Amino acid sequence: MIKVDLITGFLGSGKTTFIKKYVEYLASQHLRVAVIENDYGAINVDRMLLSEALEGKADVEMVIGGDKDCRIRRFKTKLISMGMQGYDRVIVEPSGIYDVDEFFDVLHEAPLDQWYEIGNVIALVNSRLEALSKQSDYVLASEVAYAGKIILSRVDEAKEDDIKHTIDHLNKALREHHSQRDITNDIIAKRWDDYRDEDFASIMESGYQLGIFYKQAIDDDFFRSLFFLNVHLDKAGLKQKANSVFRDPDVGHVIRIKGFVNEDGQWYEVNATKDDIHVEAINDGQEVIIVIGEQLDEEKLHQYFQ
Template identity: 55%
Template structure:
C-alpha cells in the first residue's frame, strides 16, 4: 500500500519549505514520491515553488478550486483514485492553511482508497513566533491541525527566542483547550532549526504517525470565514511592493489580512517571489513565476485592498 503523509500548518507557517526538505530526505533514500498540492483556492502558487523537485523520483499533482467544500472533497478523492496505480512509495499532501483535517481521514477511509493507501504521518508545522492576535476561527484551525498530528514541528525557530517559543506553546495549548481537546504540547514538539536536523531527526519525522484525538467541531458562517483575493499583472518596483505590503498589513479597514503571497516581474525583468505575514515579509528572486499576488484573510474588502497595488484585478 502507498503511505500518505499530511503536512498541515496555519497560513504562512512554512509548510512548503518543510515539504521540500522532507521530500529530499525521502528521495535520497530511494523513495518514489508524489507531492499533491491540495488548495481550496482557484489558483495554487505553491506548486511552482516545488518544480525543482520534479523528476524521475518525484511527481507533482494539484487539486484546486471547487464551488464548495463538498465539491473540493470529490475532486480530492478523484485525484487520489487516478494516482492509485502509479507505483509511488509515498504521497505527500500539502493542503491549504485553512484545510479541514477531517477531510483527509474521511477520504482515505473510503472505498476504493482504503485498499490502495494507508495513512502514514500527520505533521503539523507551527510558526515558532506565532501571532498572538489570531481570530477565533484562526485559533480553531490551529488546534484542529495540531490535534491529530503525530508530530508538531516549529518553523523559524532559529529566529525565535525561548520566550517566543514558550509563548507559542501556551497559545497552542489554549487553542486546544478552547476546542475541548485534552491533548497538550510541551516536550512533544520538535523545536530545532531545520538546517540542523540530523538523519536521526528525519527518521523520526518520517515515522511519527498520527493521533486520533477528539475535539469540538466549529462551523463558521461563510461571510466570517477565510477568502482569497487575486490580483493579476502587478507592476511596481520591489521597493514599492515591499512598502505596499507593509502598509496593507497595517491597514485596519481592509479586513483581517493574514498572508500575502505570489510572484511578480521585478524592474530588472527577473521573477521575484513574495511571502508576507504580520511577522515578516520575504521577497526573493526565483527562476519561474506567475504574475499574481494573492491576499488571504477574513472579511477582505477588495476595493480598498486593490488600491495598494498598481494593477488590473479580476
Template identity: 50%
Template sequence: MIKIDLITGFLGSGKTTFIKKYARYLMKQGLNIGILENDLGPVNIDMMLLHDLEGDNCELEMVSGGCDKDCYRRRFRTKLIAMGMSGYDRVLIEPSGVFDVDDFFDALYEEPLDRWYQIGNVITIADAALAQNLSSQADYVLASEAASAGSVILSRCQEASEEEISNTIAHLNRALREIHCERTLKDEVITKNWEDFTDKDFEKIFSCGYTAATYEKMELDETSVFDSLYFMNQSITEEKLCTEAERIFSDPECGSVWRIKGFVRKDKNQWVEINAARHKTTVNQMEVGQEVIIVIGENLNRSVIEKYLNVTDK
C-alpha cells in the same frame, strides 16, 4: 501499500517550504514520491514553488477547490485513486490552510483507497511567532489541525524569541482545550531552525505517525471569514511590493493580514518570489513565476488593499 502523509498548517504557516525540505529527504532515501496540492484560488502558487522538485522521483499533482465541500471531496478522492495507480512509495498532501482533517481520514478509510493507502504521518506546521489575538474561528482551525498531528513543527524559530515560542505552544494548547480536546502538546513540538535539520531530525518526523484525538467540531463559513485575495497580472516592482506590504500589515482597515506573497518579474527570464509577514519579508530568485499577488488573512478589505497595491483593471 502506499504510505500517505498529510501536512497541515494554518494560512501562511510555511507548509510549502517544509514540504520542499521533507521531499528532498525522502528522495535522498530513494523513495518515489507524489505531492498533491490543493488551492482554492485561481493560481496555485505553491505548485510553482515546488516546481524544482519535479523529476524522475517526484511528481506534482493538484486538486482544485473553489466549489462546495461535496464536490471537493469527490475531486480529492478521484485524484487519490489515480495517484494510487502511479507506483509511488509515498504521497504527501498539502491541503489549503483551512482544512477539515476528518476529510482526509474519511477518504482513506473508504474503498478502494483503504486497499491502496496506509496513513503514515500527520504533520502540522505553525508559525513560531504566532499572533496571540486570533479569532475563535482561527483558533479552532489551529487546534483541529494540530489535534491529530504526530509532530507539530514550528516555522521561523530562528526569528522568534524564546518567549514567543513558549507563547505559541501555550496558545496551541489553550486552543485545544477550547475545543474540548484532552491532548496537551509537549515533546511532539519541534522548535528548531529548519536550516539546521539533520537526517536524524527528518527520521523523527518520518516516523511520527498521528494521534486519534477527539474534539468538538465547529461549523465554519470559511469563505466569509478566511480570505485569500488574488491580484492577477499586476506589474509592480520588488521594492514597491515590499514597501506596500509593510503599510498593509500596519493598517487595521485592511483587515487581519497574516501573509502577502507572490511573484514579481525581475527581467525577461527571471522572477522574484516575495513572502511577507509582519516580522519579516523574504525574497528568493525563481526561474518560473506569474504576475500574481496573494493577500492572506481574515476579514480582509479588498478595496483598501487595492489602493496600496495600485490595482488596475486589465
C-alpha cells in the same frame, strides 16, 4: 500500500519549506514521492515553487479548489488517478485553513482504502505565533489535535520566550476546544539547518492522533483568498504595498501575501507576513498577488493592487 502524509499548518507557518526538506530525505531513502497541492485557488503559487524546487525528487500535482464537496471529489479523483503510478509515499499540502476530517474521510472510502494507508499527520506552527482570532485559534487547535508531530518553524528568528509562549498558546487552544491532548513530547523546535536524518526518520514514523476536540462551524466567507492578476510592481514597490496593507485595518485582517513580481526580466517569489517579507529569485512565475486573511474587503484591497 501507498502511505499518505498530511502536512497541515496555519497560514504562513512554513509548510512548503518543510516539505522541500522532508522530500529530500524521502528521496535519499530511494522512495518514489508525489506531492499534492490541495488549495482553494485556481492559481497555486506553492505548486509552482515546489515544482521547481523538487524537480527530479518528486512529482507535484495540484487539486484546484471549489466548495467542500467539489474539493473532496477532485481530491479523490486525483488519488485514484495516481494509485497505479508506483509511488511509495504521497504528501498532501492543503490550504492553511483546512478541516483535517476531510483527509480521513477520503482515505477511508473505497477504493482508496485498498490502495492507500494514512502515514502521518504533521502540523507546522510558527514559533513566533501572533495573537489570533477565535476562529483562527480553532483552526490551529484542530490541526494540532490530529498531529503525530508538531514542528515549530522559524526557530532561528525566535527567542526562548517566543517558543514558550507558542507552546503555552497551543496547549491553551487545545483545552479551550475540549481536547485532552498533551503535546509536550511531540514538539520539535530546531533550526532547519540543524535537522538530521534521524529527525526526519522520527517524523516519518510519527503517525497521527485521534483528534478528539469540540468541533465548530466557521462561516465560509470568514477566511478569504483574493487574487490580483497582472500586478506590475518591482520588488521595492511590492514591499511598500505589502507593508501598507498589513498596517491598514480597513482592508480586514491580512495574514499572508504571496505571489510573484518580475523585475528586469527576473522573476521573484514574494512571501510576506506582518513580521517578515521574503523575496527570492526563481526561474519562472506569473504576475499574480494573493492576499489571504480574515473578513477581507476586496474593493479596498483592489485599490492597492489595481
